[in-house]
Amino acid sequence: MTTPAPSVVGKLQALVRIPTVSDRDRDRVDHEAFDRLLVELARQFPRLHAELELTRVGSHGLLFRWAGADDSRPVVLMAHLDVVPVEDGWTRPAFDAVVADGFVWGRGTLDDKGCVVGICEAVETLLARGFTPAQDVWLSFGCDEEVMGTSAQEAVEVLRARGVSPWFVLDEGGAVAHGAFPGVSTPIAVIGVAEKGVTSVELRAEGHGGHASTPARMGPTARIARAVMRLERSPFRSSLPAPTVELMRRMAPHAPPALRPLMANAARISPVLARALVLAGPESAAMTRTTAAVTTLSGSPALNVIAATAxxxxxxxxxVGDSVAGVLAHVRKAVGDEHVHLDVIESGEPSPISPFREDAAFSLLEETIGEVFADAVASPYVMMAATDSRHFTAICERVYRFAPFRMTKAQRESIHATDERIGVDDLADGVRWYATLIERIR
Structure with missing residues (x-):
């Protein structure tokens, strides 16, 4: 009696159960977990590993080449193997990969092992049919995306050294988003044609410290508190870049009647629409402007000690349209305190905007979305988070970001938070989408 092949759900469960949590401090990374993941990946997708050429990049990154009938317009499909840490409050254990209520629950199901499995299962299925792609297809799986690591950059250097100039690159990012815009019930399949730059800074104030019984005015903690509130009260200017204008135009027929004229004429009245999006909530506001989030705070090590440094x-x-230099100048002006130092921890400019008007590669993504997600409206947009694909803009003009899964607002909010989950049926649709895309490449 033969053993039945594991379902795609079982394959995702197997990967999610291995806690490949990345960390900026390499000494804190569980390298054995990543070792086990690579072994498991090979066990779940044996044809892929047997028939594709593999190059290791970084500590645990993978770069596969699937030789096509031609190599003049190669394509790169991307995802990443690492996940962020888990916090308390999960309904189901984060690394148990429980199937319940029609979902696979667990850290990495959406970000980004779902894409890893979707790509690999599509390739595995096509290989079993004896399919050969029309062009070379490269699979790039990074191992440190969540900590802004270097494995994707190393993959780019391997491709550059081999003279590979991709026709297009596709990474995680957008999705078939339900409830993405107030009043719009039609799912919007958003394809990231650019992504925001990521810069992290530290506001630092220093003083004498001392005993908490004799506090002085405007000590380090007070200065930092004031600086945080000043920054909070000084939002960046809002604007609508071209992809966002196009997103508004495409959503207009599906919006409430009162909003349709506003959205349909986004190019002409972009300042008014930008202000309206700011008022509509944090998700839509982030589509229009640079954002600054205070994420960490530190001060005294004890309740009865005044902080010497906060x-x-x-x-x-x-x-898109702003720059690191301009942003740092804005922060300094907003804080307005020479005693608060601004230390740049990391910096990155926004990515270039990839072609989306009358472009064959973008049209291919749209057509594939239309075939698998017939009820969705495909549209470009500016992605608010960062992906490994930003490094590929050095060798490719067309870098797109789309995870072919339906996601509710609650699911999108679960990424990097609690109760991350992917629909069982949605995972299957994602596999079908990747397979269809590969078949349509010419």
Whole structure:
């Protein structure tokens, strides 16, 4: 009696149960977990590993080449193997990969092992049919995306050294988003054609410290608190880049009647629409401007000790059209205190905007979305988070970001939070989408 092949759900469960949590401090990374993941990946997808050429990149990154009938317009499909840490409050254990209520629950199901499995299962299925792609297809799986690591950059250097200039690159990012815009019930399949830059800074104030019984005015903690509030009250300017204008135009027929004229004429009245999006909520506001989020705070090590140094970490997502230099100048002006130092921890400019108007590669993504997700409206957009694909803009003009899964607002909010989960049927649709895309490449 033969053993039945594991379902795609079982394959995702097997990967999610291995806690490949990345960390900026390499000494804190469980390298054995990553070793086990690579072994499991090979066990779940044996044809892929047997028939594709593999190059290791970084500590645990993978770069596969699937030789096509031609190599003049190669394509790169991307995902990443690492996940962020788990916090308390999960309904189901984060690394148990429980199937319940029609979902697979667990850290990495959406970000980004779902894409890893979707790509690999599509390739595995096509290989079993004896299919050969029309062009070379490269699979790039990074191992440190969540900590802004270097494995994707190393993959780019391997491709550059081999003279590979991709026709297009596709990474995680957008999704078939339900409830993405107030009043719009039609799912919007958003394809990231650019992504915000990521810059992290630390606001730092220093003083004499001392016993808490004799506090002085405007000590380090007070200065940092004031700086944080000043930054909070000084939002960045809002604007609508071209992809967002196009997103509004495509959503207009599906919006409430009162909003349709506003959205349909986004190009002409972009300042008015930008202000309206700011008022509509944090998700839509982030579509229009650079954002600054205070994410870490530190001060005294004890309740009865005045801090000698106080710090606030600020994560900044830089809008297309803004720059690192301009953003740092804005922060300094907003804080307005020469005693608060600004230390740049990391910096990155926004990515270039990839072609989306009358472009064959973008049209291919749209057509594939239309075939698998017939009820969705495909559209470009500016992605608010960062992906490994930003490094591939050095060798490719067309870098797109789309995870072919339906996601509710609650699911999108679960990424990097609690109760991350992917629909069982949605995972299957994602596999079908990747397979269809590969078949349509010419």
């Amino acid at each position: 710090k606030a970490g600020v994560n900044i997502r830089i809008m």
